[in-house]
Amino acid sequence: xxxxxxxxxxxxxxxxxxxxxxxxxxxxxxxxxxxxxxxxxxxxxxxxxxxxxxxxxxxxxxxxxxxxxxxxxxxxxxxxxxxxxxxxxxxxxxxxxxxxxxxxxxxxxxxxxxxxxxxxxxxxxxxxxxxxxxxxxxxxxxxxxxxxxxxxxxxxxxxxxxxxxxxxxxxxxxxxxxxxxxxxxxxxxxxxxxxxxxxxxxxxxx
Amino acid sequence: xxxxxxxxxxxxxxxxxxxxxxxxxxxxxxxxxxxxxxxxxxxxxxxxxxxxxxxxxxxxxxxxxxxxxxxxxxxxxxxxxxxxxxxxxxxxxxxxxxxxxxxxxxxxxxxxxxxxxxxxxxxxxxxxxxxxxxxxxxxxxxxxxxxxxxxxxxxxxxxxxxxxxxxxxxxxxxxxxxxxxxxxxx
Numbered sequence: 001x002x003x004x005x006x007x008x009x010x011x012x013x014x015x016x017x018x019x020x021x022x023x024x025x026x027x028x029x030x031x032x033x034x035x036x037x038x039x040x041x042x043x044x045x046x047x048x049x050x051x052x053x054x055x056x057x058x059x060x061x062x063x064x065x066x067x068x069x070x071x072x073x074x075x076x077x078x079x080x081x082x083x084x085x086x087x088x089x090x091x092x093x094x095x096x097x098x099x100x101x102x103x104x105x106x107x108x109x110x111x112x113x114x115x116x117x118x119x120x121x122x123x124x125x126x127x128x129x130x131x132x133x134x135x136x137x138x139x140x141x142x143x144x145x146x147x148x149x150x151x152x153x154x155x156x157x158x159x160x161x162x163x164x165x166x167x168x169x170x171x172x173x174x175x176x177x178x179x180x181x182x183x184x185x186x187x188x189x190x191x192x193x194x195x196x197x198x199x200x201x202x203x204x205x206x
Numbered sequence: 207x208x209x210x211x212x213x214x215x216x217x218x219x220x221x222x223x224x225x226x227x228x229x230x231x232x233x234x235x236x237x238x239x240x241x242x243x244x245x246x247x248x249x250x251x252x253x254x255x256x257x258x259x260x261x262x263x264x265x266x267x268x269x270x271x272x273x274x275x276x277x278x279x280x281x282x283x284x285x286x287x288x289x290x291x292x293x294x295x296x297x298x299x300x301x302x303x304x305x306x307x308x309x310x311x312x313x314x315x316x317x318x319x320x321x322x323x324x325x326x327x328x329x330x331x332x333x334x335x336x337x338x339x340x341x342x343x344x345x346x347x348x349x350x351x352x353x354x355x356x357x358x359x360x361x362x363x364x365x366x367x368x369x370x371x372x373x374x375x376x377x378x379x380x381x382x383x384x385x386x387x388x389x390x391x392x
Contacts, residue, residue: 008286014245015282020237021244023254031258032232035265039225113269114223121222194221197272 040118057103092169096176104181135177213277246289333383341376
């Protein structure tokens, strides 16, 4: 056992000594290519990918919201009806969550774990600003909300008197739209965060 | 003046997806891996494959790197085991060639199968052992494991065209070497 340890220690000494055999650039490129494509070359590249996914996600969210709001199909009508049977604070919370939930799902589907880590650890400011920006953009179009709330099945809820003021409704909607991706990305952080080394539990050569 | 990042910083950077950290770690240590593999008795061509294996394994297992742990010993463990695996596989292949039966040898294409029985197997074994490792492996997979070029390509990750070239070069080498030996014995 001790002999094995000595042998590995000797091999390690051989490994770290200065003698090396350099690879040609072509050999090195061939070895690196498969790894490179998983990694992020620059913050600009990552920003572009995440922004693109977010735009697609928000458009998909709006399509879902519009489907339900206007009851464009029998299913959408039924879903919308049930959503608006919920006590009022839950409706804006649910709608806000749908709005930012789909971009998150897309980013989960199309970003690998390295890209996700890069987003969280190196570009948290960008990731944090996208939902605020997107939600802000929606807030400057209040008439659309007004229309959506007061038409189709939502009008039933208004007629029941189960309504909040527009300001309160939109504040709740915005809060849930912004908080949901933060919460979900926080969960992703717990999964992908690097582990810390605890020397005491190790009996390895380092 | 900015300080050069440590190996630990680079692994941490690689872990969070930073391509430049990976590039720098590769630049610092790939030639070290080649040198170590060659010192272990592996041919340079195969050592280059080991570099690829090692870095791909590291990439797949980088989640297990614990921040704060010394990077080089951790990396060395991976390099060492990859070299040992490669040497073991080479040993198994050698044994397989040694155990080659007459029936398997008959499967060799002409003109190898036309050689007299007397002295055939030792000649062939000796000729096989003189081949570079990659030619030995491909020949063994093709003749003894009876794999198609497509299957070999899937296993090795090399294109079928390149495999066919290596295979035909191997057969040509064997023919030449065995021809020389037969000539010597006359």
